[in-house]
Amino acid sequence: QVQLVESGGGLVQAGGSMRLSCTTSGRTFNYLTMGWLRQAPGKERESVAAIAWSASSTYYADSAKGRFTISRDNAKNAVHLQMTQLKPEDTAIYYCAAKRVGDAEWTWWGQGTQVTVSS
Numbered sequence: 001q002v003q004l005v006e007s008g009g010g011l012v013q014a015g016g017s018m019r020l021s022c023t024t025s026g027r028t029f030n031y032l033t034m035g036w037l038r039q040a041p042g043k044e045r046e047s048v049a050a051i052a053w054s055a056s057s058t059y060y061a062d063s064a065k066g067r068f069t070i071s072r073d074n075a076k077n078a079v080h081l082q083m084t085q086l087k088p089e090d091t092a093i094y095y096c097a098a099k100r101v102g103d104a105e106w107t108w109w110g111q112g113t114q115v116t117v118s119s
Contacts, residue, residue: 002026002108004096009113012086016117020081022096022110033099034072034079035059035106038092038115048094049081053101063089086117 008020020036035050049070050059058070067086072079079096094115097106 002032002098004098004108004110006094006096006110006113009094009115011116011118014086014088014117014119016086017082017084018086018115019083020094020096020113020115022079024077024079024098030074031101033101033103034070035097035099036070036079036081036094037097037106038090038094039112040089040092043092045095051079083115086115088117088119091115091117 002024003026004022004024006020006022012018031053033050033052036048037045038048039045048061048064049068051070051072055072060068067084069082092115093112095112096110098108099106
């Protein structure tokens with residue numbers, strides 16, 4: 001079983017920055033695709049960003065482009081999401097997720113961390 005634990009959430013003012021971190025254990029980290037997804041109250045869960053195991057390819061939702069940066073440190077089995085220019089609509093529970101290379105769906109999930117952006 002792959003275990004993922006998020007950290008770094010909290011309260012921030014609009015326009016501010018926040019970095020989320022996710023540490024993994026239980027499986028070889030270098031060959032897992034990692035991602036961040038979020039779910040706001042009353043809305044469906046949406047993908048925010050993803051990064052390939054080699055870090056050669058990244059994905060960002062349109063709402064995150066230019067503001068969020070996903071990165072990974074394979075030596076430390078960690079993935080990060082640096083968020084800048086935060087907006088109230090970024091308020092959500094953010095989840096770290098992982099999947100095997102080639103898998104279509106996310107297989108493992110963290111417990112989530114709350115991010116609240118005040119106006």
